[in-house]
Amino acid sequence: MSLSLVKVLMRTILIGYLLVLIVLPISAVYMKGFSEGWGAFLEDVQDGVAVKAVWLTIKLSAVTALIQAVVGTLVAYTLVRYTFPGKRILNSLVDLPFALPTAVSGVILLTMFSPNSVLGSALADVGIELLYNHYAIVIGMTFVTFPFVVRAIQPLLEQLDQAEEEASSILGAGRWMTFHKVVFPAILPGILSGSMLALSRALAEFGVIALISGNLPERTLVASVYIFAEIETFNPVGASVISIVLLTLSFLILWWAHFIQRRKERYA
Numbered sequence: 001m002s003l004s005l006v007k008v009l010m011r012t013i014l015i016g017y018l019l020v021l022i023v024l025p026i027s028a029v030y031m032k033g034f035s036e037g038w039g040a041f042l043e044d045v046q047d048g049v050a051v052k053a054v055w056l057t058i059k060l061s062a063v064t065a066l067i068q069a070v071v072g073t074l075v076a077y078t079l080v081r082y083t084f085p086g087k088r089i090l091n092s093l094v095d096l097p098f099a100l101p102t103a104v105s106g107v108i109l110l111t112m113f114s115p116n117s118v119l120g121s122a123l124a125d126v127g128i129e130l131l132y133n134h135y136a137i138v139i140g141m142t143f144v145t146f147p148f149v150v151r152a153i154q155p156l157l158e159q160l161d162q163a164e165e166e167a168s169s170i171l172g173a174g175r176w177m178t179f180h181k182v183v184f185p186a187i188l189p190g191i192l193s194g195s196m197l198a199l200s201r202a203l204a205e206f207g208v209i210a211l212i213s214g215n216l217p218e219r220t221l222v223a224s225v226y227i228f229a230e231i232e233t234f235n236p237v238g239a240s241v242i243s244i245v246l247l248t249l250s251f252l253i254l255w256w257a258h259f260i261q262r263r264k265e266r267y268a
Helices: 003-033 037-045 048-081 087-093 102-113 118-125 134-159 162-170 175-204 207-212 223-232 236-266
Strands: none
Touching: 003 236, 037 048, 037 236, 048 087, 048 134, 048 175, 048 223, 048 236, 102 118, 102 134, 102 207, 134 175, 134 207, 175 223, 175 236, 207 223, 223 236
C-alpha cells in the first residue's frame, strides 16, 4: 500500500470518526431544537425556569473559573517551585477528578458535608450549610474542574528560566514583585486558557450537581439538570433548546481558549 493511499485512508477514518461522534450528534441537537420553528424555540428559551437555570449556571461557573484561576496558580507554583514530602502523591491527586465518575464525586461530597458527618456536623454547629445551595454547586464545580488550571500552568513554569527570577531578586525586587513582573506574564496564557476550559466544563457538569444541589427550580436548578428533567418529562425539544444554549456558550469559550493558546505559541 502506497504512502499516499495510507494518508487518504487515515484522513477518511478521522473525518468519519469526527462526523459520527461529534458533528452528526451536535447537528441532530440543533435540528431538534429548531424543529418546531423559531417561535417555539424562542418560547422555550424565554421560559422562566429555564432562564434562571441558565443564568445560575453561568454565574456559578464564572465564580468557579475565578476560584480555579487563583487556587490553580498557587497549586501549580507550589508543585513546580518547591520540594516537600508527599509532593509526588499530591501531584498525582490533582488528576483524581478526571479519573472519578462524576456520580462518585457527588457521593464523596455528599458524604463529606452531610449533617451526619464529622465535618458537616461541625459546620452546622456554626451555622454553615454546604449542601443543597449555591455553595454546594460551586464546591461541586470546583472539584471536577480542579486539574485544568494546574495542568495548564505547570509546563509554563517548568519552561521558565529560574535565572530570570534570581536576577530580579538580585536587583532588589521582593518575592511579590518578582512574581508580578517575571512569573505572572509568563503563565498568564495558561491561567486564561485553563480557566476557560474550567468554565466550559463547569457549564456542563451534571453528575455531582444533581446529587448535592437539591435541584430546586429557580433556586438551585442548573441548566444541565434542567435538560435532564425535560427529557424525563418527555420534552426532547425543550431539552434540545437549552442544550443549544450551552453548546453555543461552550463553543465560544473553547474558541477563546484556543485563540489564547495560539497566541502563546506564536509569541513563545
